[in-house]
Amino acid sequence: MSAVTPEPPARSPLTVSDVSEDDLLALIFPLLPAGADTVLGPGDDAAIVRAPDGRVVVSTDVLVEDRHFRRDWSSGEDVGWRAAVQNLADIAAMGARPTSVVVTLVAPGDLPVEWVTGFARGLAAACGPAGVGVVGGDLSGGDRVVVTVAVHGDLGGRAPVLRSGARAGDVVAHAGVRGRSAAGLALLLAGHADAAPELVRAYLRPDPPLAAGPAAALAGATAMLDVSDGLLRDAGRIARASGVVLDLDAVATALPDDLAAVGAAAALLGASAAEWVLTGGEDHGLLATFPAGADLPAPFRRIGRARTVGPDARGGVLVDGEPPAVGTTGWDHFAR
Incomplete structure (x- = not known):
């Protein structure tokens, strides 16, 4: 009888505490896209990025482990993608084209190096096709994973599209999907991720229509923002x-495809598909207003109209002429 060769002991994955900062950066840098506007990328004390317009559009956002994502649900690639696109959407919502991002990663010592390189690949997957360079940032140790991204953009000679430009009579329009991310999160929380993998992916890797932002600016959009905290809450802004x-049209009239996409998941969980569509966050679509009669650029679709308020009113949101009949208006970072 031949001897049985014993299996070699399983090797523990390499973690952040096993390598130096320089070693980790050496693994990350080759994975990151340079970007069309990058003059000098990572490696020096600061990067240099062209600003052809002469003005730089800047935004930043943060993801905190166990507050905005969980590692048992999200791979490094998922978090890298999500961290990038939620910032790129902010630039698009100003009518600008994103050009570069800088990224800060706080990593606990037991975080696998493979998770970090996956995070870099996720950044690259989101930024590379858009011509956006990942041009630098910082690494630090900490008790949990924290990601911050600062993004820069170029207006291309156009005026920025602000939140404050909507006028009575304007058409309200939306580009992108609604309710998918909220449905995916609800499925994960309920342990039913396998019931609708496409909705779970919409939560883990939202895919906003970034090109629609500059297109809306060219089409004469009077106001615009990234719908990150829910349609009702952001429309109120x-x-x-x-x-x-x-005044938004009835959900079944304005957003029937979105209702249909999340209907089965809502039925499974005993939830409201309409509430997900109206209040669910993190799909990162674009909400905009356009002058009456304007040709809406694809993929914008009309979902309502702006109306006049009294001289002392602060403004607000209606659904089919009535106050929204939902329990919440959307995501609040400080709510309990």
Whole structure:
């Protein structure tokens, strides 16, 4: 009888505490896209990025482990993608083209190096096709994973599209999907991720229509923002900034495809598909207003109209002429 060769002991994955900062950066840098506007990328104390317009559009956002994502649900690639696109959407919502990002990663010592390189690949997958360079950032140790991204953009000679420009009579329009991310999160929380993998992916890797932002600016959009905290909450921000009421059409009329996409998941969980569509966050679509009669650029679709308010009113949101009949208006970072 031949001897049985014993299996070699399983090797523990290499973690952040096993390598130096320089070693980790050496693994990350080759994975990152340079970007069309990058003059000098990572490696020096600062990067240099062209600003052809002469003005730089800047935004930043943060993801905190166990607050915005969980590692048992999200791979490094997922978090890298999500961290990038939620910032790129902010630039698109100003009518600008994103050009570069800088990234800070706080990593606990037991975080696998493979997770970190996956994070870099996720950044690259989101930024590379858009011509956006990942041009630098910082690494630090900490008790949990924290990601911050600062993004820069170029207006291309156009005026920025602000939240405050909507006027009574404007058409309200939306580009992108609604409710998918909220449905995916609900499925994960309920342990039913396998019931609708496409909705779970919409939560883990939202895919906003970034090109629609500059297209909306060229088409004469009067106001615009990234819908990150829910349609009702973010519509209210435009309404208050502009001093108007945004009267949204009935959900079944305005957003039937979105209702249909999340309907089965809502039925499974005993939830409201309409509430996900109206209040669910993190799909990162674009909400905009356009002058009456304007040709809406694809993929914008009309979902309502801006109306006048009294001289002392702060503005607000209606659905089919009535106050929204939902329990919440959307995501609040400080709510319990």
